[in-house]
Amino acid sequence: MPQYRARVTVTLRPSILDPQGKAVLHAAEGLGFDGVQSVRVGKVADLNLDAATLSEAVCLAQDLGQKLLANPVMEDFSVDVVEL
Amino acid sequence: MPQYRARVTVTLRPSILDPQGKAVLHAAEGLGFDGVQSVRVGKVADLNLDAATLSEAVCLAQDLGQKLLANPVMEDFSVDVVEL
Numbered sequence: 001m002p003q004y005r006a007r008v009t010v011t012l013r014p015s016i017l018d019p020q021g022k023a024v025l026h027a028a029e030g031l032g033f034d035g036v037q038s039v040r041v042g043k044v045a046d047l048n049l050d051a052a053t054l055s056e057a058v059c060l061a062q063d064l065g066q067k068l069l070a071n072p073v074m075e076d077f078s079v080d081v082v083e084l
Numbered sequence: 085m086p087q088y089r090a091r092v093t094v095t096l097r098p099s100i101l102d103p104q105g106k107a108v109l110h111a112a113e114g115l116g117f118d119g120v121q122s123v124r125v126g127k128v129a130d131l132n133l134d135a136a137t138l139s140e141a142v143c144l145a146q147d148l149g150q151k152l153l154a155n156p157v158m159e160d161f162s163v164d165v166v167e168l
Contacts, residue, residue, distance in 0.1 A: 043125060
């Protein structure tokens with residue numbers, strides 16, 4: 001069966017406060033980095049998938065994003081899939 | 085000054101064990117997802133940057149990755165920058 005590599009990127013919705021991002025921003029300022037206006041932190045899951053077709057792999061990755069990886073109240077996610 | 089959007093993606097080096105990824109894999113199996121072979125979890129930082137040029141923005145994002153966002157012993161990172 002073909003193998004696919006999927007990356008599911010989970011980010012906080014724009015309306016949700018991000019204290020971790022604020023902490024990174026303040027640390028960057030403390031280290032002397034100029035020009036950083038804002039930081040938002042998210043997570044990424046790299047999946048190796050077995051699927052019959054690319055579109056099946058995309059469906060599987062989206063299902064995993066919806067049901068397991070992202071909290072739909074607070075987070076958005078996006079999916080990128082490539083064949084290996 | 086032009087504005088740029090940078091995404092710094094931090095992933096564990098391949099030789100480093102990833103218990104969080106293993107937990108996600110087991111949770112996926114428990115939810116009945118077939119075809120997931122492996123999961124590795126990382127983090128992503130979305131930055132809004134002020135910089136004079138695209139290459140300056142890329143340098144700034146790479147500096148932030150090296151000095152603040154990634155632990156070079158255990159993690160790799162990649163940088164994508166687009167002009168806003």
